[in-house]
Amino acid sequence: MKGLAKDLAHLVGPEGFSTDPEDLLVYRHDAIAYFAQGEPAAVVLPKDTVHAAKVMAYASQNGIPLTPRGAGSGLSGGCTPVRGGIVLDTKRMKGILEINRGNLTARVEAGVVLAAFQQAVEAQGFFYPPDPQSKSVCTLGGNVATRAGGPRAVKYGTTVNYVLGLEAVLPDGEVIRTGSSCVKHSAGYDLTHLLTGSEGTLALITQATVRLLPKPPATCTALAVCPTMEMAARIVSETIAGGVVPSMLELLTTASLAVFNRFVTPPLPEEGEACLLMEFDGTAQEALRQAQEMAGACRDMGAIDVRVVPQADEAAVYWMVRSRLYPLVVSRFKRVVTEDVTVPRDRIPEFAAKVMGIAQEMGLSMGLTGHAGDGNMHPTIRMDEVTDALQARADQAMARVIKAGLALGGVISGEHGVGLHKAEFLELELGREQIALMRRIKKAFDPKGIMNPGKIWPPELAS
């Protein structure tokens, strides 16, 4: 261990790493403490790509596992150092290197916090849509590594749709620059998107070039309380097919209505089974027109309370409540297990019915909220106590939820990634042949298998 500290001091200077056990404690897990497995021998905080490359070349030469880490706000155990070794924390690499007005692109270091970046581009009249709910802490590098999404995906897509190019360090310390800052690019294999969502298993992402949009001048919020979940899901799919595409479209359950009623007047009818919270954007006139069109459709289809909220300050209250629902749930229960199965938008009604059926059959308290506009649902098991038996039942229920999603043409993860949490389900989605191919690709990047070992692959394959 002393040898490692000495070597790291030589490579990145004493302020560039730590082997202090107290410092290392926090690096044992991401936002879900019970995924903690293994402990790093050291954490390195490279100040730039050169530092990162030096440390990676050193690790490669010495066969030391490397686990890249952004803010550690993930929910699938993706950045836990299960084989020990070095955690590479990008937090010191937080430069916004360029915001190019004429080209509508920006270039940032991996450790830039998403919210800080969004503020910087908005101050110049631009817009970077991806918006995972952890945006106040999560990093752009982490967003790219996990293919992060968020509520705006319904209209704007996810991180995938904005990354144009990357700088990345290969495990042997070589630096590559993939893609470009051009929207059109058709030369060679698309390594930019291959690295996007690779969860630190192929290379360390050190910089990203992303596409910006002009900021829509206005937004308008709308809300509809529906007597049944099925009706809410049908409204989503029918109205979007009809051409009304909200910039955000969240499906919330009954329990949320009581929370809204602490903040908004007039109160919402709490007998509804589901609630749709939507935002439209464009010019003020255009945003209002879309919201009214959606409100009309919701009324026609039988919603019991529909409101359009054009005033920004009033709308902000609704979205503030939305953003606090998950933290509120987490604070009120001993343990909360969240899934992010995604199904094609038209299968949401069936999926919702399946999930509710599973919860009832297994006697579990389960909530179902989600980014319904893009089919990304977050079934959430809420546990008042944590026992092995209850956890086993929760695991069993979630396995059934995941299989139900797959049977409807869905995927095991919409935006959280595989990490540790979903590894056992990967084969159900991809099949053996595709996993074997992906592992050959992994080998093309990382022949020694030092990058984020123990992740993604089904447990029997994890090296």
Add this chain to the structure above:
Amino acid sequence: MKGLAKDLAHLVGPEGFSTDPEDLLVYRHDAIAYFAQGEPAAVVLPKDTVHAAKVMAYASQNGIPLTPRGAGSGLSGGCTPVRGGIVLDTKRMKGILEINRGNLTARVEAGVVLAAFQQAVEAQGFFYPPDPQSKSVCTLGGNVATRAGGPRAVKYGTTVNYVLGLEAVLPDGEVIRTGSSCVKHSAGYDLTHLLTGSEGTLALITQATVRLLPKPPATCTALAVCPTMEMAARIVSETIAGGVVPSMLELLTTASLAVFNRFVTPPLPEEGEACLLMEFDGTAQEALRQAQEMAGACRDMGAIDVRVVPQADEAAVYWMVRSRLYPLVVSRFKRVVTEDVTVPRDRIPEFAAKVMGIAQEMGLSMGLTGHAGDGNMHPTIRMDEVTDALQARADQAMARVIKAGLALGGVISGEHGVGLHKAEFLELELGREQIALMRRIKKAFDPKGIMNPGKIWPPELAS
């Protein structure tokens, strides 16, 4: 050769292939006849994935080169069978398998012609934006294989932004299904995008699941004649940064104005050095507002003729002329050499100046049109006669154009792909390390090197 014919008859039936020399003639090249190199031993027209998989497994066992082909409308020699073997023509696989209204997705076979697909989705009120100019013949599978773009990329992106999932046959005959029909997806490596733009060197794409949009209800066209190319380029970059994003934005040169004047009244002032042809979409009101805003900006910045054309039939004339400019140029010259270097949008003025300088210095007739909104320019050398000396000079000029584009942060190809045509320039863009990595990925898919051999890689590496 008789053995091959007998084997293929056994695998796909007598109607599923040809070894007739007359049939094979057309498979020697794509849309650019002078890229012809090599001749296939057979062309196979699989009727479905099962057929394709059988033939590929057979080719793999016997070490026979395989060259996938869509409509053969490419411009870089990508589908020429330079090592002989079997050409896989997907034209019989032209089913539109599903248009899913509720999920806004469609699933198609690889051989579906783009225009036919666009008509089918538009008949249902939807919209599939990618629009390479060869859309009346090119196939969806070919679009995916080459990461095809087109004028709408400025607002809507390219094929990359619409492919959600693929069915593909690996060289050994195994079938994989990548991605999904969900907009959000974060499990495993993004093989969908890795195959997109891989130009048939990794696998045969047999089906694609793509994202649809609701069809914008209206469009409005605008046109601005600018005294200088530099001004036109500046208008593009400034107005888009300011929030006015056209659905198409084409930059045309003086020569085009004369062609327009055969069809439109009042005539355009032919003394302009460049012309911007733009389309805006949305509601009728919204499209008109954007066109007027852009027209105002063009006037303010010094355009000498600006017109807004809200009537669809009148606008169609402008776009008809635009679509005929390239075929017109091709028909009027003995040989036309077209590049598709792409530069960041804000570098177009510098790039245009460089290109014009190179043309002048080398005494060549060069046109410069392009999808300026996304930086994708098409410098075109027009040759009245074809001599080895002139062709050598044209090659030299284009090499300088490509290097000028790269020096401005551009890429060697925006939408045509590498094929044969750009292979010698790939290393300039990607560097040795990245090419070595891509070749390891190639090996992970195609260990025997039978997929489209002789393409993409720098000549000294091409197997």
